[in-house]
Amino acid sequence: xxxxxxxxxxxxxxxxxxxxxxxxxxxxxxxxxxxxxxxxxxxxxxxxxxxxxxxxxxxxxxxxxxxxxxxxxxxxxxxxxxxxxxxxxxxxxxxxxxxxxxxxxxxxxxxxxxxxxxxxxxxxxxxxxxxxxxxxxxxxxxxxxxxxxxxxxxxxxxxxxxxxxxx
Amino acid sequence: xxxxxxxxxxxxxxxxxxxxxxxxxxxxxxxxxxxxxxxxxxxxxxxxxxxxxxxxxxxxxxxxxxxxxxxxxxxxxxxxxxxxxxxxxxxxxxxxxxxxxxxxxxxxxxxxxxxxxxxxxxxxxxxxxxxxxxxxxxxxxxxxxxxxxxxxxxxxxxxxxxxxxxxxxxxxxxxxxxxxxxxxxxxxxxxxxxxxxxxxxxxxxxxxxxxxxxxxxxxxxxxxxxxxxxxxxxxxxxxxxxxxxxxxxxxxxxxxxxxxxxxxxxxxxxxxxxxxxxxxxxxxxxxxxxxxxxxxxxxxxxxxxxxxxxxxxxxxxxxxxxxxxxxxxxxxxxxxxxxxxxxxxxxxxxxxxxxxxxxxxxxxxxxxxxxxxxxxxxxxxxxxxxxxxxxxxxxxxxxxxxxxxxxxxxxxxxxxxxxxxxxxxxxxxxxxxxx
Numbered sequence: 001x002x003x004x005x006x007x008x009x010x011x012x013x014x015x016x017x018x019x020x021x022x023x024x025x026x027x028x029x030x031x032x033x034x035x036x037x038x039x040x041x042x043x044x045x046x047x048x049x050x051x052x053x054x055x056x057x058x059x060x061x062x063x064x065x066x067x068x069x070x071x072x073x074x075x076x077x078x079x080x081x082x083x084x085x086x087x088x089x090x091x092x093x094x095x096x097x098x099x100x101x102x103x104x105x106x107x108x109x110x111x112x113x114x115x116x117x118x119x120x121x122x123x124x125x126x127x128x129x130x131x132x133x134x135x136x137x138x139x140x141x142x143x144x145x146x147x148x149x150x151x152x153x154x155x156x157x158x159x160x161x162x163x164x165x166x167x
Numbered sequence: 168x169x170x171x172x173x174x175x176x177x178x179x180x181x182x183x184x185x186x187x188x189x190x191x192x193x194x195x196x197x198x199x200x201x202x203x204x205x206x207x208x209x210x211x212x213x214x215x216x217x218x219x220x221x222x223x224x225x226x227x228x229x230x231x232x233x234x235x236x237x238x239x240x241x242x243x244x245x246x247x248x249x250x251x252x253x254x255x256x257x258x259x260x261x262x263x264x265x266x267x268x269x270x271x272x273x274x275x276x277x278x279x280x281x282x283x284x285x286x287x288x289x290x291x292x293x294x295x296x297x298x299x300x301x302x303x304x305x306x307x308x309x310x311x312x313x314x315x316x317x318x319x320x321x322x323x324x325x326x327x328x329x330x331x332x333x334x335x336x337x338x339x340x341x342x343x344x345x346x347x348x349x350x351x352x353x354x355x356x357x358x359x360x361x362x363x364x365x366x367x368x369x370x371x372x373x374x375x376x377x378x379x380x381x382x383x384x385x386x387x388x389x390x391x392x393x394x395x396x397x398x399x400x401x402x403x404x405x406x407x408x409x410x411x412x413x414x415x416x417x418x419x420x421x422x423x424x425x426x427x428x429x430x431x432x433x434x435x436x437x438x439x440x441x442x443x444x445x446x447x448x449x450x451x452x453x454x455x456x457x458x459x460x461x462x463x464x465x466x467x468x469x470x471x472x473x474x475x476x477x478x479x480x481x482x483x484x485x486x487x488x489x490x491x492x493x494x495x496x497x498x499x500x501x502x503x504x505x506x507x508x509x510x511x512x513x514x515x516x517x518x519x520x521x522x523x524x525x526x527x528x529x530x531x532x533x534x535x536x537x538x539x540x541x542x543x544x545x546x547x548x549x550x551x552x553x554x555x556x557x558x559x560x561x562x563x564x565x566x567x568x569x570x571x572x573x574x575x576x577x578x579x580x581x582x583x584x585x586x587x588x589x590x591x592x593x594x595x596x597x598x599x600x601x602x
Contacts, residue, residue, distance in 0.1 A: 006204060010292065013197055021188050035188075039196045043203055050204075112182045131176060132183030162175055 009049065012058050013042055020066050023133050026113075027070045037073060041066045060142040063135070067143070115165045123158035130155050191461055194291050198347075201293045243285055244299050253306065272317045272325065276332060279310035283340045283356075287460070290347045300352050304359070315366075323374050324383045324441065330367035331445040332452065337363060338536065339456035346460075350548075357545045360536065361554045364543055371442050380437035387444035388428060394451045395421045402458065416581050417454035419588050420574055421447040423500060446571075501594050506573035508598055516567045519544055519551050526601040533579045537572040544572070 020041055025034035044065050048055070055061045116124055129135045129143070137155065141148040188196075239248035239256050257278055264271035282303045289295040311333060318325040337360045344353035374380070399418055402411040428443030510517065513525050519534040535546035542555040553566050568576070580597055581588050588594070 009204075010197070010201065013200060017193050017196065018187050022183060022186050025186050026183075035192060035196065038188075039199060042196075042200050046200070046204055112178050116179075127179065131179035134180075134183065159175060166175065 005049065009046060009058075012062075016059060016062060017042070019133060020062055023063060023066050023129075024070060026128050026132055028073060033073065037066065037069045041069055044069075057142060060139065063129075063133075063139075063143045115162055118165060119158060119161055122154060123161060126151060126154045127158045127162065198291065198293055243288055244303065245289075245294065268317055268321050269325075272314055272321065272329070275310050275314040275317060276329065279307050279314060279333065280336050282307040282310065283336060286352060287340065287343055287347075290344060290349050290352060295349065295352060297351060300355060304355055307359075322383075323370065323377050324380070324387070326370045327367065327374055327441060327445055328448075330363055330370055331449045334360065334363045334367060335449040335452035336456065339453045339460075341536070342453075342457050343460050354547060357536075357547075358554075361543050361545065364538060371438075374441060375438040377438065380441060381432075384428075384432050384437040384440040384444070387441050388425070388432065391421075391425050391428065391444035391447040391451075394448050395425060398451050398455050398458075401455075411458075412586075413582055414454045414458045416578050416588050417450045420502065420578060421450040421454075423502065424450065501588055501591055502570075502574045502577055504591055505577045505594050505598075506570060508594070509573065518566050518568070528601045529580070530583065533576060533583065535579065537575050537579075538569050539572055540567045540569060542566070544568075 017038060021034055021038040024037040024041070025031065028034055028037065041062055045055070045058070045062055048061075116127055119127065125144075126140060129140045130137070135143070137151040138148045140146075140151045144151070146154075239251035242249040242252050261271065261274050261278075264274055286295060286300065286303050289299060314329055314333075315326070318329040337356055341353055341356045341360060344350075344356060395418060398414060402414050402418075424443045424447035428440045428447065431437070431440035431443055509522065513521050517525075518539075519531075519537070522534075523529050523531065531549065531551050532546055534544045534551045537544040539553065542553050544551050545554050546552075577588065577594070577597070580601065581593075584597065584600065586593055586597065
């Protein structure tokens, strides 16, 4: 029996809310903001569907919307230029103390994020999407518009750069 | 090089996993999303047929077969196969318990609780309308009455256990619907709390007249201790401090009830002992349901559980405590202390309105669920109303808050303030903050 589209969408929310939240969090480094952006991402996607549009790949669409939400957030914030989203910056990630499971210590968390932040934009993005968002190279290609092959190459190069930094 | 790559990969994955939504955050965001999604859909949805509730004749169900019947178990009101669940699957499963009253009782009680769980699932998705509430609660009432009849035929001990169990479940769901901001559902459940409190009180009277309760009292002591220590163990390594504190408040009260029960056994007051142990189970069960609702750990993937297990640090070995006292100190009863302090300020027999006048920082909601002589205080539309649940002998003043009511009052205030009830000093600070 077929579920309603509404229920199918809510099922996708159950599957992907965490991932989209994580995607936003590692770009805005603020839990509350990431929550709002995640919520808005799903709402905007729903409104797009509700207006009669088709979406072939809901997952990729959600990530694209989330990326746009992050960019809009920085535009509105105006404390940092649009270009500097992809520039090297000091990491200011502060994991909330009671709202995530302490699988890694805060010092490990900060060290890793510091290293990732020091990478250039495309390498940083692809590393976050691959290992933190848990997306496959094919998923990433769908979101960025690149080929899966070039994404794979970029991932390997990003890991090499990260490895050099951690020496 | 490969090793280093794997190490970095592992570290990045772990870092990613360390950031996730809590179940409460996820649920609240979903609630917001569903409220914005609206019910009426565009022509896009006409591509999909939405099946609504229909009555399904038994003959058709039998033709469909066992797979469908089992699939019906996952359904909720409004789903196509939900009638199969309640009219066929559940009754058929209950047939195996014919001639086994204890198991039948447990099964029927499970069905009653299931109706409340279905209400919560619908409530979290903003799909619990008034009609569905009424239907589910009518089914709950039916199961409850059936369970009561079965329990009456078994023993008075089973009766009191049933009333206690259902009271804890109802109180927990009252809190859940308050959290879901669904006042209508909350009030309907509140009314049932009042009924069950009244029935429990009647059964306790029956219990006090029964004999040969020593063995039952001893068994209840073991059950109560197990239940309380079970929840204590569960929240011991909990990540969410706020939720653990809330559960701790009730655990403290439950532990006190267990101690009271033990004293009653020593004094040969077995009926009182059973009541105390049931109270301990009731408080713990209520806390457990609310804790689980807020945490909902079912979404944690297997690999994360394994990672958590790796990272859990054992507490340092404690130095053995050398006994310096020859006589065991009695733990202070903070709940009696609280009651005495309030009664000193307002005089014995004060009612909520008097307390609200004297203690300016008390809130009306603090008195929700407070048991009094002859009834219970309930929060309805922002007001505290006294709901009568029993007739009393002449001379006993109704509306006077009972000791159990003062305990609940202290819990409500402590929960609101987010403090753990660990000592008289904490109670003093609470008293200071409500003045």
